[in-house]
Amino acid sequence: MKPNYRQIAEQIIENIGGKENVEQAAHCVTRLRLTLKNQELVDQEALLEVPLVKGAFLNAGVYQIVIGAGDVDRVYAEFIQLTGLQATTIADVKSSGAAKMNPFQKLIKVFSDVFMPIIPAIIVAGLLMGINNLFGIEFGGKTMIDRYPNLQGLWDLINMMANTAFVFLPALVGWSATKRFGGSEILGIVMGLMLVHPDLLNAWNYGQSALKGEIPTFNILGLFEIEKVGYQGQILPVLAAAYVLSTIERWLKQRVPNAIQLLVVPITTITLTGFLALAVIGPVTRQVGDWITIGVVNTFEAVPLLGALLFGALYAPLVITGMHHMFIAVDLQLIGQSGTTFIWPMIAISNIAQGSATLAMLFLAKNVNDKNMASTSALSAYFGITEPAMFGVNLRFKYPFYAALVGSAIASAFIAVSGVLAPAIGVGGLPAFISIVPGSILSFIVGMVIAIIVPVACTFLFHYVSTKRAKKAALNKAA
Incomplete structure (x- = not known):
């Protein structure tokens, strides 16, 4: 029997406090996404009894009603008609919901907005590493590569593909974080790649150089030196640098004439951010990251x-x-x-x-x-x-x-x-x-x-x- 989408929409509206309680409404593949004026007016138990409604929950200030693919767009069409609201995008609803969050919730939302877009790349890398793990499992004292040396080339290729997302993780985070903070994504990518430039020492080479007391540096006009240290696999340095980059870029765009923005804004933004990232942001946030890592590890070890x-x-x-x-x-x-x-x-x-x-x-x-x-x-x-x-x-x-x-x-x-x-x-x-x-x-x-x-x-x-x-x-x- 074909669902009565109009009746379902009417029941949903009734159980979320009426159309007067709805500020904005959008939908994704499976869910209605609503921003409500008063969450306490929702009758959750009655809502879950409505046909096609499979679940409902509040997340990041947005009330989400799980309906299912194929049905949600039809329920949404009736919902919009009955409430008299204008159709909006998910981004609009998220922005409206974010305004109702406390500072801690907003911080969590930043992490969500930054990392969710790059999750597919991270999972692909993890799966490829998992396949490589299978080559390394010992059976009878020998791994598959020991038994079949011809697999070495395939193992090396898969290992290279698996490591790519982690080697260039700052570039991925730089792109996503800069987009989240309102900057130019391409500048975020450049900034992220700069932090893992081959001229900068990775963690292994940095440790070896530190033991020898021979860490290479950039000598800045004879006034001070900046260590040539990269941030492969680091999260906090690139997050902070992306925020600074976006802030500088937005500030410049408001003040530099349109005619010369293309010449002035990108180079000034990258130069200032690059200098700050390598001289201040990187060393400070790396230390903070070390403290967080040590704290988490020590807690679980204890x-x-x-x-x-x-x-x-x-x-x-x-x-x-x-x-x-x-x-x-x-x-x-x-x-x-x-x-x-x-x-x-x-x-x-x-x-x-x-x-x-x-x-x-x-x-x-x-x-x-x-x-x-x-x-x-x-x-x-x-x-x-x-x-x-x-x-x-x-x-x-x-x-x-x-x-x-x-x-x-x-x-x-x-x-x-x-x-x-x-x-x-x-x-x-x-x-x-x-x-x-x-x-x-x-x-x-x-x-x-x-x-x-x-x-x-x-x-x-x-x-x-x-x-x-x-x-x-x-x-x-x-x-």
Whole structure:
């Protein structure tokens, strides 16, 4: 039976506080994205009962209603007609929602806006590194390359492609961050590439030169010297430099006549930013990055069990708030400085746990639509996309979400104590094992099994307890 899109739109409007409560509305492939005047007017439970609505949540000041591909655009068309609003873009809605966020939420949004566009490149690099890991696994004391030397050339090629995104990470971040801060993306790329120029020492060569006391420098007019140090794999230096670059460029564009802007603005912006980046911004932010890395590593080394339990239990709730994006920067900082990260494997475990709890609902749900939603959402979560599982199933029924947190915490604790590390960020789901350091793959697979069995078992257990309590409450009410 064809859905009545107009009626669905009417019910949505009624349950979000009426058309007077809506400031702007847009849609993406699967969701309505709204900025509301008063979030407290939303009747969440009634909204989730509306046909086609699979979930609803607030993120970064934008209220999002999950409807699904193919239906959302038709519901949106009726929604716009009924509310009398003008059609707007997602960017407009995000900007409107951002105005309602506190400073900390705005900071988290900056991380999200900067890193989300470059995630595909980072994941590709992680997957290619994972394929290389398979070549390095020992069987009977020999790796595949030892057994088949002809694979060496293929291994070298894949390794080169895998390292590209990490070697030129400052250029990727420079492009995305400069765009986010309102500057010219091409200048951001140039600035990022400058920070990894071959004339600048990488971390290994810098360490060797420091031991010898022979660090090369730029002698600036005999007044002072700037060390020739690069920032390969660094996040904070390029983020700060992108902000400075964008600020300088915007300031110049407001004051330089249009006729000579092309000649004056780019060269002045790059020269000033380059000087500040190498002389001040780079050294200061590198030290801050070192402190952050040392702090995170020391905390987990001191109390790995407690730290992993907390991370495993809290990561999914952080996804709801959008705060999880900041861990991308921490992961990349760890990889850039130590070559591995212990955080990303726990993120993958959390995703698997959410998918497993959703999978259990495939067998427990009574409604056919809920079963269909559970099956597709579980598959999505197993390949790293957890939003449909979390918002469409687990949070709706509540106890699957709690079951996933229990499984994630236990599995994360196990892999942390086992010392599981990843050399890159890959697909945060079942394929994640190929992106784990070869010596830790077996321990990670055991963690994956825990993240599957425990959430499924807990979901069945919590369902039984919940059903029993509901029946008891009904009997008491009848009596």
